[in-house]
Amino acid sequence: MKSLLFVSDAWHPQVNGVVRTLEYTARELENRGIRVEYLTPNGFTTIPCPTYPEIRLALTTRGRVGQRIKDFDCDHIHIATEGPLGLLAAKVARKEKRSFTTSYHTRFPEYVAARVPLPKTPFYAWFRRFHNSASGCMVATDELETSLRDRKFQNLMRWSRGVDTDIFKPYEGSVLPADLPRPIFMNVGRVSVEKNISAFLDLDLPGSKVVVGDGPQLETLKRDYPDVHFTGSKTGEDLARHYASADAFVFPSRTDTFGLVLLEALACGVPVAAYPVMGPVDVIGDSGAGILSDDLREAALAALDIPRDVCRATALNQSWAVCTEQFLQNAATADAAHRQNGSVV
Structure with a gap:
C-alpha cells in the first residue's frame, strides 16, 4: 500500500x-512512507450533530464525495464513522466495486439509549448492514469483537489502540491547585451523559475529585457538584501533567469500546479504577495496573495502593507502531479477499 484515505x-x-486514533495511525503510516489523505467535514457545509454538537455533519452528495475520492486517488479507503461522509463513501466504494474497511469505534446504540428510551435492536441492524458491506470491520478489543459477532457482524479484524509514551509519562510536581486535599481522584474525557461521570462524582471518597474535559453536561455537573x-x-x-497530578484515575463509563484515556493515565503512572466492562476489562485485564469492580468506590480506594511503576510498565507494552502494523495487515487481508471475491462482501 502506497496511499490511504481516511474517511471520518x-x-x-x-x-x-x-480523531486521536486516526492522527496517531497516520503519523505511523507516514513514517513508513505511506501517503495519507483525509475526507472530513472540512470544506463542506455542516450542521451540528444532534446531542453531540461538537461533531459537524457534512451536507453533501454522493457525487461530490465520489469526486473527492477520485481526486485523492488512494490505494485503500478506511471509513472510521457511520455518519453522512462514511455512508456516502461506502456507497461510492460499493458502486465502483472498490475494497474498503471500516472500524467500530462507538457503541452508538448504547449512547442513544443513555439519552432517550429507544430500543437498541434497530440501530444495531442498521450498523450491521453498513459494516458488513465492507471487506473488513476493525475492532479494538476481545469484548467488542465477541459482542458484535453475537449480533451477526462479519469480517471482524483486531485493531488495538496505543499511547504516546513520550508525551504521556510521569511528571514531577502537580499542575493542580495546591490546596486540593489528597488523594486526588480524576476523570478525563468528554463530559456527557453516556460517560456516566455522575457515578464517579456520587462516590464517598476522601480527598478531592477532579474532572478534566468539556462537553454538554459540564455546566450541569458544575452546578450539581460544587x-x-x-x-x-x-x-x-x-x-x-494533569493526569500525572492524580493519585487514581476513575473511569465510570459503561459504554466505551476501548477508552484511550485508560492507557494515557497508565502511561503517566496513574492506577485505574473502573467497572468490569468492555474497555477496562481489555486494557487492564490481569496487569495489576488497576482495580475493576462493580463497587466503584471500593475500586477507587484499592487503586491507591498500586505502585505507579506497574502502571507505566503496562502502558509501555502498547505502542502505536504495533497498532499500525495491525491496521496495515488488516487492510492487506481485506484487499486480498476483495480481489478473490471480485466484489465486497
Whole structure:
C-alpha cells in the first residue's frame, strides 16, 4: 500500500478517541512512507450533530464525495464513522466495486439509549448492514469483537489502540491547585451523559475529585457538584501533567469500546479504577495496573495502593507502531479477499 484515505465524520476542532486514533495511525503510516489523505467535514457545509454538537455533519452528495475520492486517488479507503461522509463513501466504494474497511469505534446504540428510551435492536441492524458491506470491520478489543459477532457482524479484524509514551509519562510536581486535599481522584474525557461521570462524582471518597474535559453536561455537573474541581479541556503535555497530578484515575463509563484515556493515565503512572466492562476489562485485564469492580468506590480506594511503576510498565507494552502494523495487515487481508471475491462482501 502506497496511499490511504481516511474517511471520518469526526474531526477537528473536536478531539476524541476517533480523531486521536486516526492522527496517531497516520503519523505511523507516514513514517513508513505511506501517503495519507483525509475526507472530513472540512470544506463542506455542516450542521451540528444532534446531542453531540461538537461533531459537524457534512451536507453533501454522493457525487461530490465520489469526486473527492477520485481526486485523492488512494490505494485503500478506511471509513472510521457511520455518519453522512462514511455512508456516502461506502456507497461510492460499493458502486465502483472498490475494497474498503471500516472500524467500530462507538457503541452508538448504547449512547442513544443513555439519552432517550429507544430500543437498541434497530440501530444495531442498521450498523450491521453498513459494516458488513465492507471487506473488513476493525475492532479494538476481545469484548467488542465477541459482542458484535453475537449480533451477526462479519469480517471482524483486531485493531488495538496505543499511547504516546513520550508525551504521556510521569511528571514531577502537580499542575493542580495546591490546596486540593489528597488523594486526588480524576476523570478525563468528554463530559456527557453516556460517560456516566455522575457515578464517579456520587462516590464517598476522601480527598478531592477532579474532572478534566468539556462537553454538554459540564455546566450541569458544575452546578450539581460544587465541591468538584473542573479544569475544562486540556491537550498535549498540559493534559499529561494533569493526569500525572492524580493519585487514581476513575473511569465510570459503561459504554466505551476501548477508552484511550485508560492507557494515557497508565502511561503517566496513574492506577485505574473502573467497572468490569468492555474497555477496562481489555486494557487492564490481569496487569495489576488497576482495580475493576462493580463497587466503584471500593475500586477507587484499592487503586491507591498500586505502585505507579506497574502502571507505566503496562502502558509501555502498547505502542502505536504495533497498532499500525495491525491496521496495515488488516487492510492487506481485506484487499486480498476483495480481489478473490471480485466484489465486497
